[in-house]
Amino acid sequence: xxxxxxxxxxxxxxxxxxxxxxxxxxxxxxxxxxxxxxxxxxxxxxxxxxxxxxxxxxxxxxxxxxxxxxxxxxxxxxxxxxxxxxxxxxxxxxxxxxxxxxxxxxxxxxxxxxxxxxxxxxxxxxxxxxxxxxxxxxxxxxxxxxxxxxxxxxxxxxxxxxxxxxxxxxxxxxxxxxxxxxxxxxxxxxxxxxxxxxxxxxxxxxxxxxxxxxxxxxxxxxxxxxxxxxxxxxxxxxxxxxxxxxxxxxxxxxxxxxxxxxxxxxxxxxxxxxxxxxxxxxxxxxxxxxxxxxxxxxxxxxxxxxxxxxxxxxxxx
Numbered sequence: 103x104x105x106x107x108x109x110x111x112x113x114x115x116x117x118x119x120x121x122x123x124x125x126x127x128x129x130x131x132x133x134x135x136x137x138x139x140x141x142x143x144x145x146x147x148x149x150x151x152x153x154x155x156x157x158x159x160x161x162x163x164x165x166x167x168x169x170x171x172x173x174x175x176x177x178x179x180x181x182x183x184x185x186x187x188x189x190x191x192x193x194x195x196x197x198x199x200x201x202x203x204x205x206x207x208x209x210x211x212x213x214x215x216x217x218x219x220x221x222x223x224x225x226x227x228x229x230x231x232x233x234x235x236x237x238x239x240x241x242x243x244x245x246x247x248x249x250x251x252x253x254x255x256x257x258x259x260x261x262x263x264x265x266x267x268x269x270x271x272x273x274x275x276x277x278x279x280x281x282x283x284x285x286x287x288x289x290x291x292x293x294x295x296x297x298x299x300x301x302x303x304x305x306x307x308x309x310x311x312x313x314x315x316x317x318x319x320x321x322x323x324x325x326x327x328x329x330x331x332x333x334x335x336x337x338x339x340x341x342x343x344x345x346x347x348x349x350x351x352x353x354x355x356x357x358x359x360x361x362x363x364x365x366x367x368x369x370x371x372x373x374x375x376x377x378x379x380x381x382x383x384x385x386x387x388x389x390x391x392x393x394x395x396x397x398x399x400x401x402x403x404x405x406x407x408x409x410x411x412x413x414x415x416x417x418x419x
Contacts, residue, residue, distance in 0.1 A: 154417070156168060156409060156413050158180040158409070159180070161180070161389065161405045161408065162393060162401035162402070163372075163373070163389035163390060163392040163402060164181050164184075164391045165182060165184060165186050165302040166179065166182065166388065166389045166390075166405065167179040167182035167302045167303050167388050168387045168409055168413070169386050169387075170384075170385060171310055171384035172383065174307075177385070178409070179303070181302065181391075182306075183301050183303055184301060185300075186300055186302060186391060187367060187369050187370035188285075188299070188373065188390070189292045189294075189366055189373055190227065190364065190365035191300075191373055191374070191390075192289070192365070193250060193291070193363060194309055194363055194375060195276065195277070195308055196246060196255045197247050197312075197318060198276075198308075198311075198315060198318050199269070199276055200239070200261075203262035203263070203272070207238060207239045207243070209239050210238055211237060211238070211239060212257075213232070213242075213253055214256070214260060217257070218233050218253065221256070221291075224293050226253075226291060226293055227250040227251065228252060228253055229250075229341050231245060231253050235332055235334045236332055237254075237329065241327070241329045241330075242254040242257055242258050243258065244321055244327035244329075244341055245327075245329070245341050247321045247343075248321075248341045248342060248343040248344070249344060250363075250365075251341070252293070255291045256290060256291065258290070259290040266289065266290065269290055270287055270289060270290065273287040273290065277304070280307055280311050281307060282300070282304040285300040285301070285304045286298065292367070292370075294368070294369045294370070302389070305390075306387075306388045309363075322361040323360050324361070325346045326341065326343065343362075344364045345361070345363070348400050349403060354378065354380075354414055355411035355412075355418070356380050356381055356410075357379045357380035359377070359378045359406065359407075360378055360379055360384070361376065362374050362376030362377065362406070363376075364403075371391045371393055373388075373390035373391065374387075374402045374403070375388045380410060380417050381418065385410070385413065389402050389405045389409075392405060
């Protein structure tokens with residue numbers, strides 16, 4: 103049947119004609135476009151993130167994990183889920199929890215006299231505060247993190263929770279909250295205890311969370327901190343980062359090391375949790391179990407420079 107002349111079409115007929123014409127045009131376009139081809143105005147497909155190769159097989163440390171600080175994405179890992187003794191990397195948790203429980207950093211605490219005998223007997227590292235000395239939460243936090251002062255860690259723990267045992271419960275509660283499923287703390291200092299265990303992966307998770315706290319980040323990345331005068335230190339004194347003391351410069355290929363917490367016991371070996379800026383991004387590296395003693399070469403620092411330089415060289419290309 104022939105179509106009627108356009109002059110006899112009503113509004114409804116014209117609408118139907120327009121729809122038919124549009125469908126025929128779209129159909130022709132679909133038939134002409136190769137199968138699987140995107141429309142001309144479609145956005146380009148996402149570009150996959152470049153893959154970087156970081157060789158951990160040459161490290162002295164049998165446990166290592168490198169992650170992006172911002173996303174938590176693992177770049178490289180080896181032995182990261184195996185149990186380790188975290189030694190003084192424990193103080194990352196101690197300082198973070200103390201800052202949360204004692205938010206007034208200018209509050210003055212007294213370093214208890216009765217904690218020193220046990221710390222001296224254990225040959226614990228000390229920041230230099232004296233028995234009975236008055237110090238602020240801020241000064242003690244720097245003292246715990248930079249020179250790894252055990253007297254600072256215990257003073258903060260006692261002030262935050264009333265007893266070391268109660269503070270350890272809080273540490274383990276915080277670890278569970280952060281998803282550190284393979285970690286159990288027995289003390290706030292990192293002194294050896296067979297039940298005081300973690301993994302490199304868990305410590306990386308802890309450090310990433312701790313760096314979200316602005317006060318912690320300032321402490322963690324400091325090279326030194328000057329403690330003001332007190333009755334027992336009339337001229338004050340300066341505490342210095344063990345990392346930057348032994349690092350011989352923070353620069354690595356493609357960036358720089360921003361901060362870190364070292365650790366050592368006979369049982370743990372040398373370990374370190376650190377952060378670096380490479381190619382404009384921040385990365386976290388945790389290494390543990392490097393051989394040696396307090397007089398040997400700093401194998402954990404050599405490992406840290408090795409890993410960051412490998413990644414930094416690729417990012418700089």
